Amino acid sequence: MIENQLDEVKLSVPSKPEYVGVVRLTLSAIASRIGFDVEKIEDMKVAVAEACTNAIMHGCRCAKDSKFNIDFVSNGEKLTISVYDDGKGCELESIQDPNLNEPKEGGLGIFIIKSLMDQVDIESEEGKGMMIKMIKYLGDDI
Amino acid sequence: MIENQLDEVKLSVPSKPEYVGVVRLTLSAIASRIGFDVEKIEDMKVAVAEACTNAIMHGCRCAKDSKFNIDFVSNGEKLTISVYDDGKGCELESIQDPNLNEPKEGGLGIFIIKSLMDQVDIESEEGKGMMIKMIKYLGDDI
Amino acid sequence: MSLQVKKSYNSENKYWYVELSGEVDVYTAGQLKDAFTNMIEDKKENIKINAQDLEYIDSTGLGILIGTLKRLKEKDKNIILTNIRSNVKKLLNITGLDKIFIIEE
Amino acid sequence: MSLQVKKSYNSENKYWYVELSGEVDVYTAGQLKDAFTNMIEDKKENIKINAQDLEYIDSTGLGILIGTLKRLKEKDKNIILTNIRSNVKKLLNITGLDKIFIIEE
Numbered sequence A, B: 001m002i003e004n005q006l007d008e009v010k011l012s013v014p015s016k017p018e019y020v021g022v023v024r025l026t027l028s029a030i031a032s033r034i035g036f037d038v039e040k041i042e043d044m045k046v047a048v049a050e051a052c053t054n055a056i057m058h059g060c061r062c063a064k065d066s067k068f069n070i071d072f073v074s075n076g077e078k079l080t081i082s083v084y085d086d087g088k089g090c091e092l093e094s095i096q097d098p099n100l101n102e103p104k105e106g107g108l109g110i111f112i113i114k115s116l117m118d119q120v121d122i123e124s125e126e127g128k129g130m131m132i133k134m135i136k137y138l139g140d141d142i
Numbered sequence C, D: 001m002s003l004q005v006k007k008s009y010n011s012e013n014k015y016w017y018v019e020l021s022g023e024v025d026v027y028t029a030g031q032l033k034d035a036f037t038n039m040i041e042d043k044k045e046n047i048k049i050n051a052q053d054l055e056y057i058d059s060t061g062l063g064i065l066i067g068t069l070k071r072l073k074e075k076d077k078n079i080i081l082t083n084i085r086s087n088v089k090k091l092l093n094i095t096g097l098d099k100i101f102i103i104e105e
Ligand SMILES: Nc1ncnc2c1ncn2[C@@H]1O[C@H](COP(=O)(O)OP(=O)(O)O)[C@@H](O)[C@H]1O
Pocket: A050, A054, A055, A056, A058, A059, A060, A085, A087, A088, A089, A090, A095, A105, A106, A107, A108, A109, A110, A111, A129, A130, C059
């Protein structure tokens, strides 16, 4: 049996809005090298940007040099992206799905991530930051 | 006096040729956010790619999961890019400028980096990897 | 990685016409919000958005559209989106916003 | 982030015509090297490269051009480059290779 080799790219950027675009472009480059099609790359771009936006808006302690991290791990069949910060975290139970009949300005981010990715895990503890791990498969949607 | 804030992006990628393009795209995104013009971005793309190519071709210990690093630090006036590996390193004295009258297939990389960047520092010790630190200024060429 | 907002008021048919091009994300969202706020404070009329060159939008941008629509609804006005790209369309579907805004093909 | 190599042999005037488009770096270099090796093994004649769509090249690609030229020189043949973009031109100037290859505007 051939062992699938894992390729890992690690990225760390300042907790500032202008770096979300940088993360999106890095992701595009990695995903297209791996062989994802345009539609899946678009899905991942939005999902990752949502996670980055959260890290910047909710995750940061607003220290002057606050940063957050994005890890990309690929093997032959999937790309796993983890976005994590060491900010204030939150209680996961408090995050609710949006009511699509009564749209609000906020609260769409995590719902969008879950809709666009094949698998999503969220870990957080108050005071200990947040980590969103999301997976997209190369093959047909599952 | 206003303190110039430092923004730092850290990237770590597998020691494989397919990731040089990923690094180039990340660099482009960062440099264009900072406000560099197209010509300077092109210069930096080549210089960084040369350093990455060296890290992959000379720097790696060829362990299966070998990696190398690229740090981007910007303030209001310049972008500093450091490419470093923990490979076998080399004796810096052995690196010579190419003889432009007698072109050879190799030996152009570091010469090109020095030509395209405003400031270049190289550190290496045999067995301890190599680090190329290069600076490009936002303003007029110095 | 930037956003252009081009707006004009059609006084004959009383609506705002807005061409968006580029990307709406957390970095460019402020620019979009300011544009809509200015428009609404000037004249609270329907806003027709040509999204042909809108390459990317995420929840930050959608939130601004929702907030703008809420203010328009006070006077029974709407947001009309035209020429939407498939990736943007997908997001509107997922979030149910395709039923809140008026989508013209 | 990829490279296309389109080659054809002009048997009337006895030269290879090559259109390069995309990027030559350490990832795509092998593809370029193979193309040149095949051409030379077939017919050792002048190689004319249309570089209009060559967006990027670095020392890995230049090294392949130099190696190819060395083999062509054994039969007094040349590499001719046309329609070079300014960023590629800059590299050829810096490295002095603009004096080794034939550059046609
Ligand atoms: N990185 C994070 N750190 C702390 N809290 C977070 C983080 N990401 C999300 N949250 C919490 O989860 C909630 C829901 O997030 P989301 O669905 O993206 O919507 P929004 O960001 O618009 O509120 C946020 O309001 C916030 O309270």
